[in-house]
Every structure is written in C-alpha cells, then in structure tokens.
Amino acid sequence: MKLIALKAINTTANVVFMALIGAFLSFSATAKDNIADVTVKDAWVRTTVPGQKGTGAFMSLTAKSDLRLVGASSAVAGIAEVHEMSMNGDVMQMRAVAGVDLPAGKTVALRAGGFHVMLLDLKTALPKNATVPLTLLFKDAKGVPSKVELMVPVAAIAPASKADGGATAPMNQHKH
Numbered sequence: 001m002k003l004i005a006l007k008a009i010n011t012t013a014n015v016v017f018m019a020l021i022g023a024f025l026s027f028s029a030t031a032k033d034n035i036a037d038v039t040v041k042d043a044w045v046r047t048t049v050p051g052q053k054g055t056g057a058f059m060s061l062t063a064k065s066d067l068r069l070v071g072a073s074s075a076v077a078g079i080a081e082v083h084e085m086s087m088n089g090d091v092m093q094m095r096a097v098a099g100v101d102l103p104a105g106k107t108v109a110l111r112a113g114g115f116h117v118m119l120l121d122l123k124t125a126l127p128k129n130a131t132v133p134l135t136l137l138f139k140d141a142k143g144v145p146s147k148v149e150l151m152v153p154v155a156a157i158a159p160a161s162k163a164d165g166g167a168t169a170p171m172n173q174h175k176h
C-alpha cells in the first residue's frame with residue numbers, strides 16, 4: 001500500500017516536471033515571437049488586376065531601437081520579399097535586398113520608387129478596400145528576431161497621410 005502511494009506521488013511529480021518543461025518550451029517559443037517595437041504608419045498595398053501575380057506594400061516605419069527589416073510574410077502571397085526600386089538609365093528596376101536598416105527613432109519610408117515589401121505568387125486578386133494580413137520580420141544588431149503583424153488596406157494609390165498620424169493598428173487591436 002505504501003509502495004503504491006509512493007508511486008502515485010512519483011507520477012504526480014513527473015507530471016509537474018513535464019508541465020514545467022512545457023511551460024519552459026512555450027516560453028522559449030514566445031521569446032522567438034518577440035513583438036518588434038516599431039511604429040507603422042500609412043501602410044497600404046497596391047490593388048491588383050485579375051491575373052496579376054505581384055504587388056507592393058508601402059508604409060513608413062519608425063523603430064524605437066536600431067532594427068533591420070529583414071523579411072515579410074502574408075497569407076495572400078506565396079513569397080514576400082524586401083525590394084528596392086531604382087532607376088537604371090530610363091529603366092525602373094527592382095531587386096530583392098537583404099534588409100532595410102531602421103535606425104532608432106528615424107522614420108524610414110517604404111514607398112513606390114524605393115524600398116517596398118514585394119508580395120509575389122499572389123493567391124487572390126486584391127481589389128480596392130480589401131485587407132491584407134502582413135507580418136514584418138526584423139532583427140536587431142545581435143540578430144535577435146522580432147515581428148509585427150498588421151492588417152493592411154488595399155488601395156489604388158497611396159492614401160493621404162492621416163492628419164492625426166494614427167499608427168496602423170496591430171492585428172490584435174484591429175477592429176472591423
């Protein structure tokens with residue numbers, strides 16, 4: 001009888017131990033999913049016409065501490081890349097870049113003709129007034145990753161900058 005009781009205690013201890021391991025693992029996962037302290041303003045994604053497979057996302061980013069925009073992802077795109085557009089003579093070219101530096105406190109614009117987030121292999125047409133989920137991926141100087149999740153409106157042209165300077169709502173605060 002005593003032996004059984006001890007076994008039961010032992011099992012309970014194991015369960016507690018496993019729960020602690022689980023808590024530790026989920027804490028580790030949370031640390032990998034750091035929310036970047038970046039203010040995103042005036043974000044928009046350009047509309048597409050049927051059959052169009054790529055489009056750009058534009059916004060201004062202000063990081064609280066030195067960060068680098070290193071990537072993006074979106075449920076509507078098979079591929080999302082950080083791109084830079086530039087003029088080569090008369091020809092507008094764009095290419096994927098490794099990242100865009102966001103010095104602390106400095107607002108960096110991703111806009112037509114410059115840096116942008118390129119959404120490729122689009123899975124759906126993006127008509128005006130649609131909303132696109134977009135995750136921006138950052139790294140700090142030590143390589144620690146962080147991210148920001150957004151719901152970005154689709155528009156044909158850059159929306160006028162909001163007078164109140166309202167930040168684009170993070171997804172978890174987004175209201176319909």
Ligand SMILES: [Cu+2]
Pocket residue numbers: 056083084094095116117118
């Ligand atoms: Cu591009």
